[in-house]
Amino acid sequence: MKILVTGGAGFIGSHTVVELHEAGFEPVILDNLYNSNREVLNGIKGITGKDFPFYEIDCNDIEKVRAVFEKEKFDGVIHFAAYKAVGESVEKPLNYYENNIISLLVLLKVMKEYNVDKFVFSSSCTVYGQPDALPVTESTPRKPANSPYGNTKAIAEDIIRDHVHSAPGIKAISLRYFNPIGAHKTSLIGELPNGVPSNLVPFITQTAAGLRKSLTVFGSDYDTADGTCVRDFIHVVDLAKAHLKALQLLDAQTEKNYYDVFNVGTGQGYTVLELINTFEKVSGEKLNYSIGPRREGDVEKIYAQSDKVNSVMKWTAEKTMADALLDAWNWQLKITPKK
């Protein structure tokens, strides 16, 4: 199956391209390199030995997207391409709504024009807001997201659901990610945020590598075991593999207007301090950090109940948080210029 991977040069996208290839799929990468660079394509080639077709295109440009569909006969689409920084979305909501929603509409329209019927969407646990009960299941009611970023994911899910029900020719799955961390075991691809990382783990590895002075832990007065936030940290390679399972489920699906959502997490919550302690153990580095004020928009604690993805897709996280932190550290050591 030939699969269009939008955002395929990004963190989760690049790891998914590798796993698609290794499972016998034919990935095609479409990315505007807004939050990535061509070096990632070399990393993918280093792992797979392949130069996959790459289109440096913005998903909002319907004419250019159409031209790609004209040229490549796709069997399915995995849509990662979106702005994803929670804090930035609070500062620039219109950019987030425009980019994340328009790109989705463009893809769904062009897929319909070219009769491409399998769609996997990159959603997020942020659609749950701060859940009343934990772990969250897919029937946990969605709450107003704490950020415009999270809201674009919730709106996108509604658009996909309504489109699938109106246009029975398409089958779709939304995967609600928890916190993707780690890197490929070869250290040829990993998380490479442009500028100052907003996510926890790249900030930790850059601090340990001496690129940042110190990590600030955003709040230690939450109602948790040690006062810091709880998250469900999932290895990016495990997450990538969940996308293959989703495609296979869609391919086998006979229901014409099938749409469903799945939590993709480990089912285990850890605090920020527990993650830091684990990082220090696996890396042998003493991390320089201090406790600061809470970050606006942060959810206190969230982690997944992943029974549904386990049973329906036969997918379970195989790697631990320690595995992911060691892979992230090895990746950081690979990309950090030697002093």
Ligand code: WQD
């Ligand atoms: C995790 C925890 C912070 C940085 C968001 C999106 C989610 C996904 C991942 C895309 C929080 C704390 C962080 C720092 C800290 N996005 N932290 N110091 O906000 O849980 O999730 O990014 O895939 O959809 O919502 O991730 O890594 O920013 O924060 O203490 O310098 O680490 O307060 O408790 P988050 P994060």
